[in-house]
Amino acid sequence: MKKFLLYLAVAYLAVSVQAVFFKGIKPDFVLVLVCFYSLKYGGLKGVTYGALTGLLIDTVNGFLSSAPMF
Numbered sequence: 637m638k639k640f641l642l643y644l645a646v647a648y649l650a651v652s653v654q655a656v657f658f659k660g661i662k663p664d665f666v667l668v669l670v671c672f673y674s675l676k677y678g679g680l681k682g683v684t685y686g687a688l689t690g691l692l693i694d695t696v697n698g699f700l701s702s703a704p705m706f
Contacts, residue, residue: 640685643673647689651696666693 650665670689674682 640681643669643685644688644692647692648696651693655696 647666647669650669654662654665666689670682670686673685677685
């Protein structure tokens, strides 16, 4: 559980680094982290990490970026 929380903290740090240091076209560090985590710990844990990381990105950005607003 501690490793999972550490990976979430690293994902938050990656989102922050992307927002501060890159303008325009941004590399997707979070995608690299999710792929690495899912390859290392398996599919089910990777899906969970990916979903929570996506939720983290949406909350940091302040809006739901993947859901269309009608």
